[in-house]
Amino acid sequence: xxxxxxxxxxxxxxxxxxxxxxxxxxxxxxxxxxxxxxxxxxxxxxxxxxxxxxxxxxxxxxxxxxxxxxxxxxxxxxxxxxxxxxxxxxxxxxxxxxxxxxxxxxxxxxxxxxxxxxxxxxxxxxxxxxxxxxxxxxxxxxxxxxxxxxxxxxxxxxxxxxxxxxxxxxxxxxxxxxxxxxxxxxxxxxxxxxxxxxxxxxxxxxxxxxxxxxxxxxxxxxxxxxxxxxxxxxxxxxxxxxxxxxxxxxxxxxxxxxxxxxxxxxxxxxxxxxxxxxxxxxxxxxxxx
Amino acid sequence: xxxxxxxxxxxxxxxxxxxxxxxxxxxxxxxxxxxxxxxxxxxxxxxxxxxxxxxxxxxxxxxxxxxxxxxxxxxxxxxxxxxxxxxxxxxxxxxxxxxxxxxxxxxxxxxxxxxxxxxxxxxxxxxxxxxxxxxxxxxxxxxxxxxxxxxxxxxxxxxxxxxxxxxxxxxxxxxxxxxxxxxxxxxxxxxxxxxxxxxxxxxxxxxxxxxxxxxxxxxxxxxxxxxxxxxxxxxxxxxxxxxxxxxxxxxxxxxxxxxxxxxxxxxxxxxxxxxxxxxxxxxxxxxxxxxxxxxxxxxxxxxxxxxxxxxxxx
Numbered sequence: 031x032x033x034x035x036x037x038x039x040x041x042x043x044x045x046x047x048x049x050x051x052x053x054x055x056x057x058x059x060x061x062x063x064x065x066x067x068x069x070x071x072x073x074x075x076x077x078x079x080x081x082x083x084x085x086x087x088x089x090x091x092x093x094x095x096x097x098x099x100x101x102x103x104x105x106x107x108x109x110x111x112x113x114x115x116x117x118x119x120x121x122x123x124x125x126x127x128x129x130x131x132x133x134x135x136x137x138x139x140x141x142x143x144x145x146x147x148x149x150x151x152x153x154x155x156x157x158x159x160x161x162x163x164x165x166x167x168x169x170x171x172x173x174x175x176x177x178x179x180x181x182x183x184x185x186x187x188x189x190x191x192x193x194x195x196x197x198x199x200x201x202x203x204x205x206x207x208x209x210x211x212x213x214x215x216x217x218x219x220x221x222x223x224x225x226x227x228x229x230x231x232x233x234x235x236x237x238x239x240x241x242x243x244x245x246x247x248x249x250x251x252x253x254x255x256x257x258x259x260x261x262x263x264x265x266x267x268x269x270x271x272x273x274x275x276x277x278x279x280x281x282x283x284x285x286x287x288x289x290x291x292x293x294x295x296x297x298x299x300x301x302x303x304x305x306x307x308x309x310x311x312x313x314x315x316x317x318x319x
Numbered sequence: 320x321x322x323x324x325x326x327x328x329x330x331x332x333x334x335x336x337x338x339x340x341x342x343x344x345x346x347x348x349x350x351x352x353x354x355x356x357x358x359x360x361x362x363x364x365x366x367x368x369x370x371x372x373x374x375x376x377x378x379x380x381x382x383x384x385x386x387x388x389x390x391x392x393x394x395x396x397x398x399x400x401x402x403x404x405x406x407x408x409x410x411x412x413x414x415x416x417x418x419x420x421x422x423x424x425x426x427x428x429x430x431x432x433x434x435x436x437x438x439x440x441x442x443x444x445x446x447x448x449x450x451x452x453x454x455x456x457x458x459x460x461x462x463x464x465x466x467x468x469x470x471x472x473x474x475x476x477x478x479x480x481x482x483x484x485x486x487x488x489x490x491x492x493x494x495x496x497x498x499x500x501x502x503x504x505x506x507x508x509x510x511x512x513x514x515x516x517x518x519x520x521x522x523x524x525x526x527x528x529x530x531x532x533x534x535x536x537x538x539x540x541x542x543x544x545x546x547x548x549x550x551x552x553x554x555x556x557x558x559x560x561x562x563x564x565x566x567x568x569x570x571x572x573x574x575x576x577x578x579x580x581x582x583x584x585x586x587x588x589x590x591x592x593x594x595x596x597x598x599x600x601x602x603x604x605x606x607x608x609x610x611x612x613x614x615x616x617x618x619x620x621x622x623x624x625x626x627x628x629x630x631x632x633x
Contacts, residue, residue, distance in 0.1 A: 031493060033461040037412050040454060041445040054493075055457060061490035064526075064561055067554070068489075071452035079451075109449040112407030112420045113379035163385035192384070254387040 044069050045108070076104040079114035084121060084152040086210045087145060095141075099128060116160065122149035144206060147199040151207040151247065151258075154195045158249040158256045161193040168308040181315060184283070189276030190269065191309045193251035196261075198244040204260055252306045264293040272308065340434050340545065343400060343589035344370035345611035347604055350594070354391055356601035362398055369619055370612055373434065375402035375591050382423045392431065402435035402545070402591070403428065407449065410469030410483065411442035411456045417469070421476030428477055435545055435589065437482040437514045438473060440466060440502060455486055458494035458501040470509035482514040482544045487564040488523040498529075499537035506542050513538060516547035517581055518593075521574045522562045531577055540585040548578060548611060549593040567596035570607060578611070582618040590615060 039051035550568030
């Protein structure tokens with residue numbers, strides 16, 4: 031017996047619940063209903079993974095509602111890799127479509143539009159948590175070393191470390207997310223406005239229409255724990271210069287001061303060092319010594 | 320949390336051997352909630368005596384670029400042997416996306432040097448979808464060929480021999496051979512070993528009517544590199560007519576009895592206590608682990624198989 035027809039029929043059953051294709055492969059027709067063990071296991075594994083990856087969403091809408099929505103997501107976007115780590119990358123976008131769909135009659139279920147932003151925050155937190163460990167963290171010691179070597183450290187090219195994740199959300203959503211995440215009370219969310227769903231480059235964020243009220247949130251990991259905070263406009267400008275391939279520190283400082291001449295650059299720079307947010311490639315300096 | 324730095328074992332077990340865990344006793348599935356308890360354990364002094372505590376992890380749970388999850392595992396590896404147990408390799412079918420998967424497994428193996436590496440004789444991927452559970456293969460020549468190819472690719476990719484685990488059977492599919500024949504031929508053709516899950520075997524015997532004792536008698540001892548033990552639950556609808564491999568309950572008496580019989584046939588082998596749901600306090604799992612260790616000690620004491628096993632491993 032060839033394997034492929036069996037696998038095709040089994041996969042079809044797992045995706046649709048229609049077991050008729052398995053008739054030819056099961057020895058005892060009375061045992062066909064036992065196939066549900068495998069389908070239940072598939073859905074349970076995926077739904078549990080989504081619940082683990084989107085814990086604040088689950089907390090907001092409750093286990094049963096989350097499970098129902100998650101099952102629909104699994105139908106549309108089953109895992110593609112042989113792991114459930116990080117499963118749900120498209121879940122925030124899916125939720126947006128799902129909420130729009132159920133707003134149309136005759137659906138009676140309503141979900142908070144804030145759920146989409148909460149899902150994006152959940153996934154950003156997860157992305158930061160699982161990101162690569164920093165290997166070239168810029169520290170006060172490295173700066174001292176550069177200064178002692180006669181280098182102007184403000185001319186050094188610096189990048190954001192890989193755990194830094196930036197995204198825009200509706201005002202108040204971060205507080206709501208933190209409240210749910212830490213069980214410290216739920217801040218009231220502000221009404222949803224047209225916030226784009228993807229993670230953004232900060233350059234885009236700084237050019238964003240100021241008429242649309244949004245918060246720019248930064249996640250980063252330090253000492254194994256993920257941190258989160260809203261960025262001010264000059265902080266956004268500073269980070270924008272250092273994003274991607276990185277930038278010269280002085281230009282980052284200038285960009286921040288252009289937004290707010292009273293901005294305390296040294297204060298924020300110290301905080302960046304303490305939080306191990308910045309990276310520097312010391313190789314070119316070592317070569318010159 | 321305070322990090323505890325302790326001396327790393329220097330047992331130097333035969334890591335490339337088919338049966339690589341001669342010094343391992345009973346082990347536990349590693350759970351994040353037990354990390355502090357594990358790190359607080361005194362370091363074992365006795366090694367290479369067949370009673371070392373060890374831990375098994377699901378390999379794919381560590382497919383991350385960095386962060387605390389890997390650091391936790393590093394802290395455990397400082398003092399204990401590890402076993403990497405794959406659940407997403409889909410050895411039985413759809414090998415096209417295997418290289419990327421294997422690359423991640425190999426990177427983990429290179430860093431953590433697990434003593435044991437295992438996977439399942441099942442499929443879980445088809446048509447670009449991963450079905451996130453252990454799907455049964457029909458025991459046919461075509462399926463056997465596909466499984467052997469999958470094992471070959473996996474072993475070649477990671478540069479190590481693996482063990483493959485017998486599945487839990489809930490119903491019978493069309494087959495051309497029984498399960499021991501299927502697994503033994505897969506092992507002999509691919510050069511892999513076998514991981515015998517005693518709970519899976521017990522449930523298969525209850526669900527499909529096979530004779531577990533007869534099954535074990537068909538497995539050559541030299542192929543067996545690890546044994547799994549776990550608890551089960553009755554199906555919510557069908558009750559005792561269908562027993563589910565839940566890993567959510569204590570190990571049942573008949574499963575312990577079957578372990579004792581398996582050890583009498585195979586000799587001393589690393590025995591793992593699996594618990595993946597309804598997880599009890601660490602001390603409770605350690606009591607189950609101690610029961611398993613008792614069976615291993617009894618096996619070694621009565622039959623002196625452990626010595627023979629070490630020779631075999633060389």
